[in-house]
Amino acid sequence: MTLTLLFVVLAGLAAVPGLHRLLVGPTLADRVIGLDLLFAVAIILSLTAALLSQRTVFLDVAIGLAVVGFVATLAWARLIQLRAGGESE
Amino acid sequence: MSAGISALLGWLVCGLALIILLIAALGVYRLPDALSRQHAATKAATLSLTLFALGAGLLAWDWAWTWRLILLLAILFTALPLASHALGRAAAGSNEAE
Secondary structure (H helix, E strand, O other): OHHHHHHHHHHHHHHHHHHHHHHHOOOHHHHHHHHHHHHHHHHHHHHHHHHHHOOOHHHHHHHHHHHHHHHHHHHHHHHHHHHHHOOOO | OOHHHHHHHHHHHHHHHHHHHHHHHHHHHHOOOHHHHHHHHHHHHHHHHHHHHHHHHHHHOOHHHHHHHHHHHHHHHHHHHHHHHHHHHHHHHHHHHO
């Protein structure tokens, strides 16, 4: 129980640089990298919630977060590419 | 495997996963440019997520958990390389344009 709360604190600590990159990152790609790290932290927090409550519902939440993070990163990468180079490819 | 050893191993692997996640966060904070930051965020975070799912599976020791965690890992292992490749290509392209 207390060990799980330590996990929550450590994951929250790892979210701080991700938030920093998301807010102040010099390029657009840096912001997406921060978002990526935040998704990883969210998946780990969701698994921790599953461990803490002993319910499998939070594992489904983690699977959903993984899919949403994948689509979000792909969409942002496409947007960055379109904005930078136009339709060069 | 007895329940005690499995639980101990699960806690250890989960703790290791959190330490690796913190190293990934440190890399995202400290590294100099976007591509190296992405290298830290993608590879270390993937290892951390894998280890944490393994630890959660060892802690729960239940098939209802195991197949969901295997599905989660399968999605992550297909999605993360694709997404990071697209993002890396976009970042490299925007660096060349600047």
